[in-house]
Amino acid sequence: MTRSIARGVRDARKDRGWSLEALSARSGVSKGMLVHVEQARANPSINTLCRLADALGTTLSRLVEPVELPPVRTVRAGEGACLWRSAHSAGRGVLLVGSEPSSSLEMWDWTMYKGDSYGGESHLPGTRETVHVLQGSLRIEVHGEATVLHRGDSAVFAADHTHTYSHTGDGKLHFVLAVAQPATTARATGSG
Incomplete structure (x- = not known):
């Protein structure tokens, strides 16, 4: 990689x-x-x-x-790019697939364990993140406001502020995350 x-x-x-x-x-x-x-x-x-x-x-x-x-990109189980690993558990953040800059969408598969936390920096203006919890409880803090999501819960938020994902319970936390960035923002940044 x-x-x-x-x-x-x-x-x-x-x-x-x-x-x-x-x-x-x-x-x-x-x-x-x-x-x-x-x-x-x-x-x-x-x-x-x-x-x-x-x-x-x-x-x-x-x-x-x-x-x-290729015209159709297939990412098989286990082939995603692991871009985050917990320092003290088997937690990981895997970029499953992403689209071209014209639509700027990324799909992630996250696994965390007790004590794991990830602090994300602000993305470009207009970037939104959507998260869906498959197992466990996830605490999201965005711009100083915290929300806890449980299995089956989903949330969407402006990711152009600093944000944190934290595991709040015991056992395994598993969630999927989509990051959508406006294409016009990406083009404007690349030209400056």
Whole structure:
């Protein structure tokens, strides 16, 4: 996966005619980290990848998937890109599939265990996240307001604020997440 990310970031940067310094300034990611990412010597965090995708005006899935995509992309069980792992459990966040920048939609499969938490940075203006809990209880905090969802509950929120996902109970938490970013926002960011 680090090779796909390296190629995706490097190709997107070069397509725009940007230097490493320019991408660093636009994304807030250090030039040193960019060098490591583009040389496939680093496994960047989701937050770093999101900042790079936002700065490049593309989707996260476009940075981690192969450049040439078939007319129908099928992601079989276990083939998604695992972009978050808990430091103390088997928790993980897997990008299942994402669409092209014109529609900017990503589908995620998340698993967390007691004590797991993930803090997401603000996405581009107009970005919305939709979550559906399959098992357990999920605490979402967005812009200082907390909501707890239980099995079968769903929620949608503006993800252009910092937000946190936390497991609030015992056992396993399993939820699916869709991230929808307005295509006009992505294009505007990529051109500036």
